[in-house]
Amino acid sequence: MTLPEPAFLAVDWGTTNRRVYAIDATGAVVARERDDRGVLGVAAGAFPAEVEAIRARMGPLPMLCAGMVGSTRGWVEVPYLPCPAGFGDLAAGLHRIDARTAIVPGLSSTTARGGDVMRGEEVQLLGSVVAGMAPADALLCQPGTHCKWARLAGGSVTGFRTTMTGELFALLKRHSLLSDFLSAEPVDGAAFREGVAAAQDATLLGDLFGVRANILLGHRARADAASYVSGLLIGSDVREQAIAPGEHVHVLADPGLGALYGVALSLLGASPVLLDSAAAFVAGMTHIWRHDDAFES
Structure with a gap:
């Protein structure tokens, strides 16, 4: 052929x-x-x-x-x-x-x-x-190094906001007090979901320092640190957007990161729709x- x-x-x-x-x-x-x-x-x-x-x-x-x-x-x-x-x-x-x-x-x-x-x-x-893949009037999320949250109306981008979620995780992993604890890849599970829930208290800076302290004191497993920190950051990112309960959020991302955002959005009451960013x-x-x-x- x-x-x-x-x-x-x-x-x-x-x-x-x-x-x-x-x-x-x-x-x-x-x-x-x-x-x-x-x-x-x-x-x-x-x-x-x-x-x-x-x-x-x-x-x-x-x-x-x-x-x-x-x-x-x-x-x-x-x-x-x-x-x-x-x-x-x-x-x-x-x-x-x-x-x-x-x-x-x-x-x-x-x-x-x-x-x-x-x-x-x-x-x-x-x-x-x-x-x-998405309606002409929609809220779209593009996770990545710099996450984009964009509103579309009538098929046009009417406005957007950028957050440094992915870059913050990378900086914490490479150059912070937490570097030794963040070698694993973040995955969905109890630790990630605990991080998403903790992020709703808007105490991110203290919670991040607490990751190391809780590991040293035996309150959290070292292997869970990356997933918990990812949950904290993604949960904070989603919380900032003030998404209405049940609102559909179309997520343009690779499958791994898109799935984590989908979990966080669902836990916080939104309705995620995962899309293929390359196809878009x-x-x-x-x-x-x-x-x-x-x-x-």
Whole structure:
């Protein structure tokens, strides 16, 4: 059986990782690759060579990039688009590198609390709607190093808030008093759920120090520390969002982290809906590509 020919390349170019998808005219992924060539792994001025290397491996095709490649540390800084913003705004705001290469702009949100920004997540958020994975009016959560909580109305992102949940866990694991206790991978279980429950008291800073003290005093098993701390952080993250009881929250994440957020959301009275973040990204990039006639083949 002959595989369909790819029509364009979609690149999710993050800070530390990069995902490349070869996508055919129907929106199906023909080939994919993932590596550690995020923007921090590419020297200034080396992005054109990186792009040509991708094309040498995956085909000399039009390329649509999203993520930190459009940041101050990336290939070229692309201005943020203010919310509310939908696919029409993203397509109109594409930054053309050349006739065959473009970068999707990120989004900004401003409230009484201050400003917020995202790059790359906007494609997943809007892609989940065009793919039929999430309704046009929804609350979406994108866990990760920096978790995004976004509101959509009428298929546009109306606003969002970013939390440093994943980064805090990584910093605690590598550089804190708790480093020796956080070697295990967090998993759902009694310790994780205890952490989620404890987070509702809004005493995070003291509870974190208490992790070490309770292990030293024999009140908590060392093996449970990572799951408990993860529960504390994710539980605090969910608590901050003031989600209405029973409200559906569409979670765009890898299965492991998405499942933990799903547990925390359920324990705190919300109704999580777990979505495939990669599929949402592909759907979003395909939608932009199909509705833009400026690319040369």
